[in-house]
Amino acid sequence: xxxxxxxxxxxxxxxxxxSQIVPQMPAAEARLCRLMLMVSTSLEExxxxxxxxxxxxxxxxxxxxxxxxxxxxxxTPGELCExxxxxxxxxxxxxxxxxxxxxxxxxxxxxxxxxxxxxITPAGRRFVLKMLPPMFPRVATMFAGFSDxxxxxxxxxxxxxxxxxxxxxxxxxP
Amino acid sequence: xxxxxxxxxxxxxxxxxxSQIVPQMPAAEARLCRLMLMVSTSLEExxxxxxxxxxxxxxxxxxxxxxxxxxxxxxTPGELCExxxxxxxxxxxxxxxxxxxxxxxxxxxxxxxxxxxxxITPAGRRFVLKMLPPMFPRVATMFAGFSDxxxxxxxxxxxxxxxxxxxxxxxxxP
DNA sequence: ACCTTTTATTTCACTGGTGAAATATGACTT
DNA sequence: AAGTCATATTTCACCAGTGAAATAAAAGGT
Numbered sequence: 001x002x003x004x005x006x007x008x009x010x011x012x013x014x015x016x017x018x019s020q021i022v023p024q025m026p027a028a029e030a031r032l033c034r035l036m037l038m039v040s041t042s043l044e045e046x047x048x049x050x051x052x053x054x055x056x057x058x059x060x061x062x063x064x065x066x067x068x069x070x071x072x073x074x075x076t077p078g079e080l081c082e083x084x085x086x087x088x089x090x091x092x093x094x095x096x097x098x099x100x101x102x103x104x105x106x107x108x109x110x111x112x113x114x115x116x117x118x119x120i121t122p123a124g125r126r127f128v129l130k131m132l133p134p135m136f137p138r139v140a141t142m143f144a145g146f147s148d149x150x151x152x153x154x155x156x157x158x159x160x161x162x163x164x165x166x167x168x169x170x171x172x173x174p
Numbered sequence: 175x176x177x178x179x180x181x182x183x184x185x186x187x188x189x190x191x192x193s194q195i196v197p198q199m200p201a202a203e204a205r206l207c208r209l210m211l212m213v214s215t216s217l218e219e220x221x222x223x224x225x226x227x228x229x230x231x232x233x234x235x236x237x238x239x240x241x242x243x244x245x246x247x248x249x250t251p252g253e254l255c256e257x258x259x260x261x262x263x264x265x266x267x268x269x270x271x272x273x274x275x276x277x278x279x280x281x282x283x284x285x286x287x288x289x290x291x292x293x294i295t296p297a298g299r300r301f302v303l304k305m306l307p308p309m310f311p312r313v314a315t316m317f318a319g320f321s322d323x324x325x326x327x328x329x330x331x332x333x334x335x336x337x338x339x340x341x342x343x344x345x346x347x348p
Numbered sequence: 349a350c351c352t353t354t355t356a357t358t359t360c361a362c363t364g365g366t367g368a369a370a371t372a373t374g375a376c377t378t
Numbered sequence: 379a380a381g382t383c384a385t386a387t388t389t390c391a392c393c394a395g396t397g398a399a400a401t402a403a404a405a406g407g408t
Contacts, residue, residue: 003256003343004336010257014243022306026314026323033217033313035332040214041209041259042339050346069188073391077356082177083184084216092357114355114404132196133408139207140200142338150331151202157320157328158209159182162206165216166176172221231364251386264365266387287375290386354405363396369389376383 004042008035036161043142050135054127059086063094064103068122068128074119076109103127178216179260182209211336217316224309228301233260237268238277241294242302277301 011034019027044058049059054165062084067075081091095118103124109115121127144149185208193201218232225235236258241249255265269292272278277298281291294302317325 003259004340007257007259008333008336010240014240017243017245018239022303023305024310026310026317028329029317032270032317032328032332033221035329035336036210036217038215038259039336039339040210041284042336043210045340046342047207059394065192066184066188069191071191078354083181085177085181085212087396088251088356089358089397093394111284116356124181129196133198136198137199138342139203141342142335143200143203143206144338145334146306146331150334151206153327154206154331154335155202155209157331158206158213160319160324161316161328162178162182162209162216164318165213165220166178167217168220168312168315169178170176233364252384261366262386263388267364320365350408352405352407354403356382356402358401358408360398361397364394366392371386372389373385373387374383375385377381 004038010063011035011038011137046138046142047135050138058130059084059090059096060097063091064098064120064124064128067118068125074117075124076115077118080100080118098124178195178212181212185209187213220312220316221309224312230305232269233258233264234271237265238272238294238298241260241278241292242299245317247299248291250289251292254292 012031013033015034019025019030038092048058051057062102063080063086066080066083067073077088077091079089080086080095082140084091084094086094095104095106099106103115103121105119105121107117107119109117146154187207188268189199189201189208192300193199193204222232230238237254237260240254250276251265251269252260254260254269255262258265258268260268269280270276273280278293279293279295281293282289320328324345
């Protein structure tokens with residue numbers, strides 16, 4: 001049996017036994033939580049596997065992609081922290097790494113010179129365009145056997161979950 | 175707008191622009207990947223938030239739960255590594271931490287004395303029973319507004335995704 | 349001109365996790 | 379009995395990320 005499937009089986013049995021001991025437990029929801037965490041860990045590993053040859057880690061890749069997909073190819077550290085969900089400390093390190101490789105530049109903004117402007121370089125764009133296509137088959141294979149309806153449904157449910165999570169974090173750690 | 179929702183909006187726009195530049199990109203699948211990663215990161219934070227007061231991190235909690243849910247309350251380091259998806263190095267540290275708190279014991283197995291037997295203590299069981307219930311409302315709230323059908327569907331789709339991920343990792347890094 | 353605020357950065361100590369190599373132990377094979 | 383294998387652990391150097399505090403720089407309000 002394969003790794004993830006194996007873990008999921010164990011999890012199912014474990015939660016089954018737990019919910020006999022602690023009947024108030026929301027067993028179905030707990031299962032979904034564990035499923036989410038396990039599957040996404042594995043998904044992340046799968047993507048990292050394609051990044052490693054390029055000596056990129058996940059957050060460097062993500063930062064680069066955010067910059068690429070901006071209309072003007074630029075952003076500020078603060079914005080990048082927000083969208084890549086990284087702390088400022090870490091973003092500094094990420095930016096340092098990408099600047100050293102010549103994939104982005106970092107300079108003072110013209111309008112508001114407090115701000116630092118981070119901008120993807122032509123070399124950065126070429127790099128992305130070269131490394132991206134080999135990832136496509138892998139991403140497509142992950143969702144093999146998913147009907148269009150399955151994909152729509154998964155998207156809908158994840159967004160709904162995201163909405164609930166936002167509510168939760170707003171009320172308890174605002 | 176809330177944090178996650180905000181990030182998702184940006185992601186949608188970003189992938190929209192990317193798929194105009196690189197039309198072969200499997201845009202729907204890429205969106206689902208990003209959604210999975212973002213949502214599960216947030217979900218994990220939400221759970222950690224409830225663990226922090228108990229000075230437990232996610233993998234310590236998981237290890238403890240695995241032990242609790244075993245019929246005999248015990249396991250071996252190797253097995254725990256597998257089901258908690260942790261390296262041996264890390265499991266040693268986790269076990270050290272839990273032993274120090276008196277929540278588990280670690281001793282040589284009787285039958286096969288190569289093996290180490292890790293076993294949850296009565297104090298460990300009490301600890302779990304005390305800390306678990308306060309997490310329930312949080313977990314339930316995450317899936318507020320999910321019909322039974324939604325939950326079944328999400329479970330089905332995540333398991334399908336898990337299956338595909340297993341296939342992927344078996345063929346490419348076996 | 350002065351004060352406040354925003355923004356970015358750096359530094360430091362820390363947590364959490366990885367990977368590789370070395371060591372120990374004892375089971376299994378022959 | 380000797381050799382091989384499996385298991386667990388430790389150690390070491392490392393990567394990735396956090397949180398808090400200190401510093402810098404300049405915008406904006408008064």
